[in-house]
Amino acid sequence: xxxxxxxxxxxxxxxxxxxxxxxxxxxxxxxxxxxxxxxxxxxxxxxxxxxxxxxxxxxxxxxxxxxxxxxxxxxxxxxxxxxxxxxxxxxxxxxxxxxxxxxxxxxxxxxxxxxxxxxxxxxxxxxxxxxxxxxxxxxxxxxxxxxxxxxxxxxxxxxxxxxxxxxxxxxxxxxxxxxxxxxxxxxxxxxxxxxxxxxxxxxxxxxxxxxxxxxxxxxxxxxxxxxxxxxxxxxxxxxxxxxxxxxxxxxxxxxxxxxxxxxxxxxxxxxxxxxxxxxxxxxxxxxxxxxxxxxxxxxxxxxxxxxxxxxxxxxxxxxxxxxxxxxxxxxxxxxxxxxxxxxxxxxxxxxxxxxxxxxxxxxxxxxxxxxxxxxxxxxxxxxxxxxxxxxxxxxxxxxxxxxxxxxxxxxxxxxxxxxxxxxxxxxxxxxxxxxxxxxxxxxxxxxxxxxxxxxxxxxxxxxxxxxxxxxxxxxxxxxxxxxxxxxxxxxxxxxxxxxx
Ligand code: ZN
Numbered sequence: 001x002x003x004x005x006x007x008x009x010x011x012x013x014x015x016x017x018x019x020x021x022x023x024x025x026x027x028x029x030x031x032x033x034x035x036x037x038x039x040x041x042x043x044x045x046x047x048x049x050x051x052x053x054x055x056x057x058x059x060x061x062x063x064x065x066x067x068x069x070x071x072x073x074x075x076x077x078x079x080x081x082x083x084x085x086x087x088x089x090x091x092x093x094x095x096x097x098x099x100x101x102x103x104x105x106x107x108x109x110x111x112x113x114x115x116x117x118x119x120x121x122x123x124x125x126x127x128x129x130x131x132x133x134x135x136x137x138x139x140x141x142x143x144x145x146x147x148x149x150x151x152x153x154x155x156x157x158x159x160x161x162x163x164x165x166x167x168x169x170x171x172x173x174x175x176x177x178x179x180x181x182x183x184x185x186x187x188x189x190x191x192x193x194x195x196x197x198x199x200x201x202x203x204x205x206x207x208x209x210x211x212x213x214x215x216x217x218x219x220x221x222x223x224x225x226x227x228x229x230x231x232x233x234x235x236x237x238x239x240x241x242x243x244x245x246x247x248x249x250x251x252x253x254x255x256x257x258x259x260x261x262x263x264x265x266x267x268x269x270x271x272x273x274x275x276x277x278x279x280x281x282x283x284x285x286x287x288x289x290x291x292x293x294x295x296x297x298x299x300x301x302x303x304x305x306x307x308x309x310x311x312x313x314x315x316x317x318x319x320x321x322x323x324x325x326x327x328x329x330x331x332x333x334x335x336x337x338x339x340x341x342x343x344x345x346x347x348x349x350x351x352x353x354x355x356x357x358x359x360x361x362x363x364x365x366x367x368x369x370x371x372x373x374x375x376x377x378x379x380x381x382x383x384x385x386x387x388x389x390x391x392x393x394x395x396x397x398x399x400x401x402x403x404x405x406x407x408x409x410x411x412x413x414x415x416x417x418x419x420x421x422x423x424x425x426x427x428x429x430x431x432x433x434x435x436x437x438x439x440x441x442x443x444x445x446x447x448x449x450x451x452x453x454x455x456x457x458x459x460x461x462x463x464x465x466x467x468x469x470x471x472x473x474x475x476x477x478x479x480x481x482x483x484x485x486x487x488x489x490x491x492x493x494x495x496x497x498x499x500x
Pocket of ligand 1: 264268294297
């Protein structure tokens, strides 16, 4: 075998599969941003066809044989080629284990189930969604069984989003976090609450909100020549370098919602826009995991976007945008208003302290559901009980409870923990960045975001999938993933805010 020539063939084929992935991404974007309701039937067929095509391509016997041959002589390949072959082989191995018919059925069911969820949430009718969710979990169990898993089906589901994560590992991390976070949250609950009715009692026209938000993401480094920003029911990011698409949604009486969603999604986009050009379409030009992706969005949204120095820089411009609403409001009041901690029903609107309790309860529920310990009809009650337990509030209806998130409707069981994993990583990265850059707060206050983005580019983005998530974090920070840096960050920030 001429390994150089074979490698080039494998890379060309990999890039074709990445092209199909890009098309699928843009169809998903269109479905959520532009598509008329009756498009759903056709769109679900289009997506099922492309998913099937991608799967058949990835399992072409001739190419699978070439990947396996290269994998056997990996020690003769250079470093870059070795990483690409390692990751391509992992994809091929997984794809060859799942029958094409099952891939297509999952794709078709995903579109229908997502549409059922939208309707169920609008009508506050969990029973409308329940049979779709039940079938979804069944299909995903079949997929996990086909893939094989370390110990439990849930391991196989987690591995789809956070490669090499297991239920046991994630449970250890989240249990440790929960043990520290619950008492910390209770200390804040016992402190004097901060009243934000002055902020939410005013109207902020959405066109002005959008204009300001676009300025912010442009300044932190979002490349509008290689991306765009739109509106959807649930903010998201799709696309790869050259065309990365982010969305947000607006609330006229609370500008925090769209603003932080925009910064969050821009954080995801900056990761994609930071991929090395020479490796695009191959694993070395792709993100490591959802946890690492989320570490980037959380870093920009919370560690940067909710910091006082960030608002030292941007607040005068925000006041100019909303002179009647904010002209006479002090910076410190605004800073407090974007960092209030309070129990809430909706995960995506939660503050950075309680957010992780929303994730913990979802993690506990989906693990029990996948393990068959609870039935689909038990989910609303279990949900409400956990919200009461962790957040001490009553859930008024299922739309604000078990039906609030899109993920389960799309078969994303094992996805939620990656949000909190991302929060933990982001705090670890922050500590190291401060060591390396020195006056982090000074940079933010001056609006000098380039050194911060450059640090993320060279330490995280440039590597693509070269290292697995745990390995990447340990290489950068010198420490294994843990809850401690995140808890230290919270204590440092919220101690003064709540006089703890
Ligand atoms: Zn995100």
